[in-house]
Amino acid sequence: MPTEPKSLQEAIVYFSNPDNCIDYLALRRWPNGVICPTCGSDKVKFNPARRLWQCSSHHSKRQFSVKVGTIMEDSPIGLDKWLMAMWMVTNCKNGVSSYEIARDAKVTQKSAWFMLHRIRVAMQDEFFGSKLSGEVEVDETFIGGKARNMHLSERKRRITATGTKDKTAVMGILERGGKVRAAVVPSRRKTALQEQVRKHVTAGSALLQRCPAFV
Numbered sequence: 001m002p003t004e005p006k007s008l009q010e011a012i013v014y015f016s017n018p019d020n021c022i023d024y025l026a027l028r029r030w031p032n033g034v035i036c037p038t039c040g041s042d043k044v045k046f047n048p049a050r051r052l053w054q055c056s057s058h059h060s061k062r063q064f065s066v067k068v069g070t071i072m073e074d075s076p077i078g079l080d081k082w083l084m085a086m087w088m089v090t091n092c093k094n095g096v097s098s099y100e101i102a103r104d105a106k107v108t109q110k111s112a113w114f115m116l117h118r119i120r121v122a123m124q125d126e127f128f129g130s131k132l133s134g135e136v137e138v139d140e141t142f143i144g145g146k147a148r149n150m151h152l153s154e155r156k157r158r159i160t161a162t163g164t165k166d167k168t169a170v171m172g173i174l175e176r177g178g179k180v181r182a183a184v185v186p187s188r189r190k191t192a193l194q195e196q197v198r199k200h201v202t203a204g205s206a207l208l209q210r211c212p213a214f215v
């Protein structure tokens with residue numbers, strides 16, 4: 001396994017070296033060797049002076065940096081700062097704010113916010129990239145304040161109807177013996193729930209229905 005900085009201080013030192021940044025990313029992105037992001041060929045040559053690879057096939061965008069084809073491609077923010085931000089997002093257990101990224105990666109708060117947003121979207125994509133399949137169980141429930149735990153005045157203010165008002169509908173999708181997904185749905189209406197199923201479940205899976213919307 002390639003080297004991984006173990007502390008914030010180590011990360012700052014490690015990512016301050018541009019060659020470390022390229023190695024760090026290239027090893028993770030192309031564990032079986034660098035390939036051209038345009039044509040997929042492995043006949044590529046690295047130019048250390050320019051820190052670019054060149055594909056041996058003749059096509060446009062023959063030369064490419066490690067940023068090409070990633071969430072960093074169109075951004076002028078340096079690789080060192082991106083990797084620092086990514087390292088922080090994945091290693092700080094209690095979450096990380098754009099202020100902390102701005103301070104430690106030495107970028108403006110606006111840049112930090114932009115990076116954080118892109119990193120989060122990318123991580124979500126990876127998570128939601130695959131769909132559930134096989135026997136899939138669907139259920140929905142409501143979470144929210146329990147009336148009996150509320151102060152009387154609060155209860156009067158908030159509980160204006162019985163049942164589901166003021167609560168959030170959460171839909172759970174479970175793959176038998178596997179992954180689980182939970183999503184907040186705008187309503188319990190059939191269309192809202194079915195939309196989530198289409199998004200998360202492979203067509204043709206056996207849907208085990210527990211809620212009325214699917215009967």
Ligand SMILES: [Zn+2]
Nearest residue numbers: 036039055057
């Ligand atoms: Zn190529």
